[in-house]
Amino acid sequence: MEPVIQTHDLTKHYNKVVGIEELTLTVNKGEIFGFLGPNGAGKTTTIRILVGLLRPTAGYATLLGMDTWKDSVSLKSYLGFIPDFPALYENLRGMELLDYLGRLNTQRDPVLREELCERLELSRDDLDRRIKGYSRGMRQKLAIIQALQHDPEILILDEPTEGLDPLMQNALFQILTDFQARGSTIFFSSHILPDVEKVCQRVGIIRQGKLVTVSNVEELRQEKVRTMKVVLTQEAPDGVFSVPGVMLIERNGRDIRLTVKGDINPLLRELAKLEIEDMIFEQTHLEDIFMGFYRQEE
Known part of the structure; x- marks a missing residue:
């Protein structure tokens, strides 16, 4: 199997507070990997290191063999990221935001973007409105579309179902399954256990900054x-x-x-x-x- 996401002894301290400690894991190509833990366990710290927003105190993380801190700029075009609290440009219209972020990537796919909007029920009228008037669910849909519209090889998702109703959650799960079928590798972080159980093949459980176990979902059940x-x-x-x-x-x-x-x-x-x-x-x-x-x- 081809490793796409790797960490080795990954550690992050905030002064004397431990964020994560000696976290080592591998996520293989085409896998949907669940990262489980309650709020404060270290999930978001791990994700911010993976997407190049935080520098580790010790150890390292790589995506596609590239260091997530040193090669963070080069990795952007391969990466789709949904943060736990998406910060969107409030005064832009939805379509303006998608166009702006789309121009930052060379692999723009307008057909894919249109398909995502349709599947997540974000209409053209919605996209013509300014983001400051969006509901929580509409903001989350827009965050999902901006992360996926360039058909990235790697998806890093931090609590991606937040704000979505059950119908849209199921639509998202199907979209992720379709991306997996096309070869994308997905890192799915959540504290909502049934969500992870629905779409992930393997899971890692993190407790107080340390990885407790990594296992197949079926093996865990057994x-x-x-x-x-x-x-x-x-x-x-x-x-x-x-x-x-x-x-x-x-x-x-x-x-x-x-x-x-x-x-x-x-x-x-x-x-x-x-x-x-x-x-x-x-x-x-x-x-x-x-x-x-x-x-x-x-």
Whole structure:
């Protein structure tokens, strides 16, 4: 596989505050890679280094073999970037912004731009309006179109579904899948776990500036993280589920929903002391696995 995005011991400190620490990962050509973590985990710091906006304290990052800091100007034409809070020129009209940014790239594709506008339902009337009158969703659509209109080889997306309604989120997912089919490599950073689960093949989970794991989505689902629902004949006493590796997700009277990471036998021994009406193992979702990783050091 051909690596497109690489970091090695990537570190960024803000004075004494650690942004990210010794982060090493590889994203291969044609891959949609999910980068997961809550706000403040280090996702945006990583992305700003990848797009050449921040200089790392130590380590390095490369796109297409070029250093993201030293070669940042050369990399611009290969890169499409959606920041977490897109800063758009308020007094320009939408089409003026797209034209202006399009002229900065030699690989302009007006047909692609028109297709993106249609799929994201940004009409010509919308594009003729000044951006300062746009809603949050319209701004996000414009940010997506400006990032994709030159058909970039690499897409770096920081919370790209923010402000989009479910219909437009699905439209974006399909657009990203189509770009992947054409050979684009996509780095998809989000704290919204179902979004990542829908489109990504591999995910990296970041916690407090450090990479916890990198794995295929399917492999993560098959890890020893189980989600189960237990229905008791009567309410359980407090503390009965205080077992290593067990996280209580939801408790509603006699109905209990929880995840188990690792050995399930200690939990089963506790459950054997109770009268159980029903017990169901559910399909494990990425969110349950994610929360398991975040709980393990708490």
